[in-house]
Amino acid sequence: MDPRLEYDLWLSRRQFFGAAGLRLGPLALAALSAPKSARAGQQRVHPALPGLPHFAPRAKSIIYLHMNGGPSQIDTWDYKPKLQELFDTDLPDSVRGGQRITTMTSGQSRFPIAPSKFKFSRHGQCGRWVSELLPHTAECVDMISLIKTVHTNAINHDPACTFVMTGSEVPGKASLGSWLAYGLGSESDDLPAFVVLTPSWSSKAAAQALFTRMWSSGFLPSRFNGVALRSSGDPVLYLPDPPGVTGRDRRRMLDSLARLNAHRFAQLGDPEIQTRIAQYEMAFRMQTSVPELTNWNDEDPRTLEMYGPDVHRPGTFAASALLARRLVERGVRVVQLLHRGWDQHGNIAGDLPAQCRDVDQPCAALLKDLKQRGLLDETLVIWGGEFGRTVYCQGRLTRENYGRDHHPRCFPMWLAGGGIRGGELVGETDDFSYNVIDRPVHVNDLNATILHCMGIDHERFTFKFQGLDQRLTGVEPSAPVHEIMA
Numbered sequence: 350m351d352p353r354l355e356y357d358l359w360l361s362r363r364q365f366f367g368a369a370g371l372r373l374g375p376l377a378l379a380a381l382s383a384p385k386s387a388r389a390g391q392q393r394v395h396p397a398l399p400g401l402p403h404f405a406p407r408a409k410s411i412i413y414l415h416m417n418g419g420p421s422q423i424d425t426w427d428y429k430p431k432l433q434e435l436f437d438t439d440l441p442d443s444v445r446g447g448q449r450i451t452t453m454t455s456g457q458s459r460f461p462i463a464p465s466k467f468k469f470s471r472h473g474q475c476g477r478w479v480s481e482l483l484p485h486t487a488e489c490v491d492m493i494s495l496i497k498t499v500h501t502n503a504i505n506h507d508p509a510c511t512f513v514m515t516g517s518e519v520p521g522k523a524s525l526g527s528w529l530a531y532g533l534g535s536e537s538d539d540l541p542a543f544v545v546l547t548p549s550w551s552s553k554a555a556a557q558a559l560f561t562r563m564w565s566s567g568f569l570p571s572r573f574n575g576v577a578l579r580s581s582g583d584p585v586l587y588l589p590d591p592p593g594v595t596g597r598d599r600r601r602m603l604d605s606l607a608r609l610n611a612h613r614f615a616q617l618g619d620p621e622i623q624t625r626i627a628q629y630e631m632a633f634r635m636q637t638s639v640p641e642l643t644n645w646n647d648e649d650p651r652t653l654e655m656y657g658p659d660v661h662r663p664g665t666f667a668a669s670a671l672l673a674r675r676l677v678e679r680g681v682r683v684v685q686l687l688h689r690g691w692d693q694h695g696n697i698a699g700d701l702p703a704q705c706r707d708v709d710q711p712c713a714a715l716l717k718d719l720k721q722r723g724l725l726d727e728t729l730v731i732w733g734g735e736f737g738r739t740v741y742c743q744g745r746l747t748r749e750n751y752g753r754d755h756h757p758r759c760f761p762m763w764l765a766g767g768g769i770r771g772g773e774l775v776g777e778t779d780d781f782s783y784n785v786i787d788r789p790v791h792v793n794d795l796n797a798t799i800l801h802c803m804g805i806d807h808e809r810f811t812f813k814f815q816g817l818d819q820r821l822t823g824v825e826p827s828a829p830v831h832e833i834m835a
Contacts, residue, residue, distance in 0.1 A: 402804025408767025418691030498776025536680030733762030
């Protein structure tokens with residue numbers, strides 16, 4: 350067969366019409382390859398979509414602190430003093446209300462109530478009750494809006510984490526960070542728009558696996574994937590050029606490769622070819638930007654002290670929190686920290702304090718650090734897990750130790766910074782921290798709130814896929830939590 354006829358048969362309708370219009374590959378290549386001085390006043394490497402943001406944003410970037418595994422709300426933020434009188438009594442059927450439970454406790458003959466062994470006290474002008482496990486965060490409660498009544502659809506970790514990050518339990522959807530990178534781009538030309546950090550954790554218990562779908566672009570173009578920096582060793586592999594290869598050699602090689610890719614894009618119109626062009630260029634820029642990013646010699650010793658001693662250990666939560674500040678300071682749109690080890694089915698007395706020690710001082714330091722640099726008003730900080738824990742004990746119960754199973758019906762999350770009014774409290778749970786009795790907030794309401802702070806109307810922010818106008822917040826009704834907005 351004539352190769353020209355074979356090519357015409359292979360060409361799809363979309364590729365035909367794409368090839369009939371303006372060639373975008375060379376334009377993208379020119380913008381990426383130009384030196385910074387030549388690009389002044391021109392389009393950024395990560396531009397926003399036309400028409401976005403929909404309205405004036407209160408926040409320019411977000412730092413999402415995800416406590417993977419589900420922190421126990423009863424031992425951290427949801428103070429339930431009456432439970433002390435009910436130690437080792439059975440959870441009333443009227444409270445449980447036939448709600449589903451996991452297979453890990455469904456075989457128990459009873460569901461004994463386990464009050465928190467940790468002391469709570471009031472803090473700040475708002476008088477917020479906070480566990481003794483979070484003394485540093487307690488100092489910042491007047492900067493924080495706490496939502497006690499977040500609830501989700503999923504009861505197991507993988508679908509729950511997928512849901513909180515993508516708005517769906519079904520894998521394949523785009524993550525929150527990818528949506529924001531797609532819609533708003535980034536102010537940094539030398540770093541990715543969306544960066545993911547996976548710090549180490551102190552609990553010795555086995556932790557749930559992390560899946561890349563939590564920072565995947567899903568159906569969005571793959572250039573909007575989160576870029577995960579490594580928690581040990583070099584943050585990015587192969588940053589140095591190989592022996593015998595100079596920066597000029599690498600520049601010439603990438604220019605030649607970009608021309609080949611641009612030629613192929615002109616033939617096929619495949620957007621993933623543009624992704625390759627952009628990612629090769631970004632990798633080249635990161636050879637310079639990442640070593641500078643991770644070199645803390647310019648940090649004030651008082652700032653490092655504020656984050657705690659672990660800040661000097663690469664890959665810890667403290668080091669990652671400081672790195673998150675340095676990333677948003679350099680124009681990165683979304684930074685996601687995923688801290689594992691919060692799945693306390695047993696040994697809460699040992700594991701939960703260790704986890705809280707990992708994050709408490711760095712979280713408080715991050716808020717204070719952003720504020721003193723004038724960045725908190727334009728940076729939205731979110732803290733929370735994928736669900737909460739049960740009031741009843743899993744396994745053996747004593748006054749000094751116990752475990753808790755998964756509980757999706759109510760759990761706390763807090764927000765601070767851009768667009769958020771500090772010291773606010775939204776929602777209330779029953780005396781058992783089992784059901785919401787006032788102002789339920791669905792995970793998709795929370796995501797709508799985040800988008801709103803970033804200047805996006807969640808109902809108008811869509812992407813056509815599989816014949817549907819896909820949204821981060823799904824198709825069921827959801828709305829921002831306006832009570833916490835400044």
